[in-house]
Amino acid sequence: MTSNVAVIAGAGSGLSASLARLLAREGFRVVLAARNVEKLDPLLAQTGAQAVATDVSDAASVQRLFEVVDKAGPLSLVVFNASGRARGPIAELDPEAVRQALLVGAYGGFLVGQQAANRLLSQGSGSIFFTGATASVKGFAGSAGFAMPKFGLRGLAQSMARELAPKNIHVAHFVIDGAIASTGPGEAPDPQERRLSPDAIAEAYLGIHRQNRSAWTWELELRPWVETF
Numbered sequence: 255m256t257s258n259v260a261v262i263a264g265a266g267s268g269l270s271a272s273l274a275r276l277l278a279r280e281g282f283r284v285v286l287a288a289r290n291v292e293k294l295d296p297l298l299a300q301t302g303a304q305a306v307a308t309d310v311s312d313a314a315s316v317q318r319l320f321e322v323v324d325k326a327g328p329l330s331l332v333v334f335n336a337s338g339r340a341r342g343p344i345a346e347l348d349p350e351a352v353r354q355a356l357l358v359g360a361y362g363g364f365l366v367g368q369q370a371a372n373r374l375l376s377q378g379s380g381s382i383f384f385t386g387a388t389a390s391v392k393g394f395a396g397s398a399g400f401a402m403p404k405f406g407l408r409g410l411a412q413s414m415a416r417e418l419a420p421k422n423i424h425v426a427h428f429v430i431d432g433a434i435a436s437t438g439p440g441e442a443p444d445p446q447e448r449r450l451s452p453d454a455i456a457e458a459y460l461g462i463h464r465q466n467r468s469a470w471t472w473e474l475e476l477r478p479w480v481e482t483f
Contacts (some may be wrong), residue, residue, distance in 0.1 A: 259327045263366045264309055264336025265294060265318070268314040268434050269385065273333060274301045277461060280402035283327055287319050310336045310362030311354070320369040328377065331463050332370035334363045335385045336406075340399030352399045359403025363365075363410050367425075371414065374423045381424040381463045384411040388431045415472040424470055426462050430455065431477035448480050 260277045262270050265286035269294055274284050274297055284417035285292055291305040298305055306322050323329060337396035338358030374380035381412035385400040387393075390408045393401035418425050435449035455476055462471050 258330035259283045259323055260331040260333070261285045261287065261315075261319075261323055261329070261370070262333045262335055263308065263362075263391065264334065264385075265297075265305075267293075267297075268436070269430075269452045269455055270333075270335050271297050272456040273335075273459060274275075274303055276453070277455045278302060280460065285319075285323055285326055287288065293408070294477060310334075310366055311338075311357035313365055316362075316365040316369055320373065324373070329370070329373050329379045329380055331383070332366065332374075332426060333383045333459065334335050334366045335384065336362050336366075337385070338362075338388075338403050341397055342399070343396055344398050347399050352402070355399050356403050356406070359400075360406030360410070363407045367410060367414055371418060371423065375418070379424070382414065382418075383425075383459060383462070384408075386411075386427050386429045388429070390427070390429050399470045412472070419467075419470065422467065424463070424465070424467070426471055427473045428455075428459065430476040431475055432481040448478055450476060450478050 260363055262273055265288045274286060277284050278301035278419055284301055286303050286305045287308035288294060289309055291307045294305045304326065306319050308319045338355030340347055340355045341414040363384055370382045384407050387403040389397055390404040408427055409414050411425055413423035430450065433449045434452050458474060458476060462474060465471060
């Protein structure tokens with residue numbers, strides 16, 4: 255029996271890795287998309303996931319990703335976890351770095367969301383999730399090049415949620431309001447939980463995916479107890 259497919263676009267360590275491990279344990283066939291797939295080798299060994307070299311800011315590359323997904327099985331969940339950022343004083347920001355941040359963080363979300371929607375609409379069900387940040391709702395000094403793509407991604411998610419929910423496609427945006435704990439080799443968990451646990455965030459994503467459509471969440475904020483509102 256073919257397993258449902260979950261796609262994580264912008265895969266790496268941290269949250270993406272926690273999501274991949276959890277979804278694999280729950281019986282999903284996981285497809286990981288990243289520019290550099292060689293860095294994913296340990297995660298592939300842990301999860302049995304499939305990796306596809308992908309530039310989320312390139313329409314043809316994203317289309318090729320989903321052509322691979324089409325062969326993997328019925329699509330159930332797509333998580334856009336890619337992020338672009340250019341930080342610094344507004345007068346000193348490199349325009350090209352800002353353009354790239356927008357292409358990856360916002361336009362990339364559109365490309366992945368569009369390909370996912372095309373397939374899930376034909377199936378009549380499924381989820382599309384977008385990973386946001388504090389910068390999705392608050393623009394800080396020196397963070398224009400990060401806030402712009404994150405604000406754009408949130409607007410995309412909101413528009414898609416309103417359009418696709420009546421068609422049984424669950425779209426949700428996650429505001430990760432705080433630093434995510436590292437899961438690097440040899441690093442112990444934070445005993446005071448001052449940073450968000452990537453495993454705990456992954457559990458939240460899966461819970462939203464499994465919600466009954468009578469009470470769907472379109473946006474969820476997650477923060478550690480030390481984070482101020």
